[in-house]
Amino acid sequence: DIQMTQSPASLSASLEEIVTITCQASQDIGNWLAWYQQKPGKSPQLLIYGATSLADGVPSRFSGSRSGTQYSLKISRLQVEDIGIYYCLQAYSAPLTFGSGTKLEIK
Amino acid sequence: EVQLVESGGGLVQPGRSLKLSCAASGFTFSNYYMAWVRQAPKKGLEWVATISTSGSRTYYPDSVKGRFTISRDNAKSSLYLQMNSLKSEDTATYYCARLNYNYFDYWGQGVMVTVSS
Numbered sequence: 001d002i003q004m005t006q007s008p009a010s011l012s013a014s015l016e017e018i019v020t021i022t023c024q025a026s027q028d029i030g031n032w033l034a035w036y037q038q039k040p041g042k043s044p045q046l047l048i049y050g051a052t053s054l055a056d057g058v059p060s061r062f063s064g065s066r067s068g069t070q071y072s073l074k075i076s077r078l079q080v081e082d083i084g085i086y087y088c089l090q091a092y093s094a095p096l097t098f099g100s101g102t103k104l105e106i107k
Numbered sequence: 108e109v110q111l112v113e114s115g116g117g118l119v120q121p122g123r124s125l126k127l128s129c130a131a132s133g134f135t136f137s138n139y140y141m142a143w144v145r146q147a148p149k150k151g152l153e154w155v156a157t158i159s160t161s162g163s164r165t166y167y168p169d170s171v172k173g174r175f176t177i178s179r180d181n182a183k184s185s186l187y188l189q190m191n192s193l194k195s196e197d198t199a200t201y202y203c204a205r206l207n208y209n210y211f212d213y214w215g216q217g218v219m220v221t222v223s224s
Contacts, residue, residue, distance in 0.1 A: 032209065034210045034211075036152075036211075043202055043214040043215065043216055043217055044152065044202075044211070044214055045214070046210060046211065046212050046213075049207075049208070049210045049212075055212070087151065087152055089152075089210070089211070091208070091209035091210050092209075094157075094166050094168075095154055095168040095169075096154040096157075096209070097154070098151055098152040098153070098154070099151075100151050101151050101152075
């Protein structure tokens with residue numbers, strides 16, 4: 001199974017700050033990587049797919065990048081509505097596996 | 108608007124069975140692979156099952172293989188998850204999700220399943 005190592009586990013940042021979350025894949029998954037946001041008490045929402053493509057309706061302050069088997073989600077200017085837990089997903093091969101999550105809070 | 112509405116959750120004893128349903132609307136259900144994803148209380152996300160458009164192919168992780176069965180009724184735009192031999196570690200919120208190129212692009216609101224005596 002492909003392991004996705006996500007960091008940090010939690011993050012506290014100020015409004016308008018740049019935030020970066022990373023996922024390291026245990027093997028090559030190409031661009032088969034997605035990012036999800038889960039707000040408190042809600043179901044996950046797709047933010048990024050194909051490592052870098054923005055899902056419909058997602059603000060442009062969210063972006064994804066890849067360097068080898070390391071993937072990053074960047075929030076360029078943190079807003080209050082961005083609080084929640086963020087997960088990466090490898091969609092390269094079954095079993096599809098998620099990262100352990102990053103809890104994002106406002107400082 | 109894509110909508111996925113789960114039902115059928117509840118409290119069940121270990122070793123018993125439960126069947127979840129998901130009613131889909133707002134898209135051509137028969138054109139998409141569908142899946143179930145679960146989330147144990149205060150824990151992360153775990154993929155549980157995937158089914159092809161026709162229902163002829165199904166996929167499961169080892170944690171549920173042989174106990175869970177995913178199925179669909181394209182005429183009713185409905186997805187199902189039959190869960191047998193339930194264990195305490197199956198306690199979770201179960202989400203119905205649409206698959207788009209292996210990505211879960213739409214999720215239902217989730218249904219809680221509690222396995223306890």
